[in-house]
Amino acid sequence: MQTIQFSDFQKVEIRIGTIIQAEIFSEAKKPAYKLLVDLGELGIKKSSAQITENYVPENLVGKHVICICNFPPKQIANIMSEVLVTGFHDQNGHVVLATSDLPVPNGTKLY
Incomplete structure (x- = not known):
């Protein structure tokens, strides 16, 4: 594992948001x-997430997720993804979303 300086960590905008809409992304390759995702003061941002193995859209609405907010926007099929919703691979290699165990305001930064 490569070590980084604390100042490198401080450059990454890791914030929590609430998923307010989720739908099947039929145009995506995978x-x-x-x-x-509602990120409070940062606004509502779009994201594409390959999480179809562990989640269905109707169960995602209202879920608090941890996002990387300062990557440049990325074109994915016909949308511009504005944030990266984070997660971990489970034992089958499918993504489990990174969340908070207690509610905090949308847009709160991770320290």
Whole structure:
């Protein structure tokens, strides 16, 4: 594992948001959902997430997720993804979303 300086960590905008909309992203090359994430003062941002193995769209709405907010936007099929919703691979290699165990305001930064 490569070590980094604390100042490198401080450059990454890791914030929590709430998924307010989730739908099947049929235009994506790999199975994915289109998400709208409310990030408080940063606004509502779009994301594409390959999380179809462990989640269905109707169960994602209201879920608090940890996002990387300062990557440049990335074109994915017909949408511009504005944030990266983070997660971990489970024992089968499918993504489990990174969340908070207690509610905090949308847009709160990880320290």
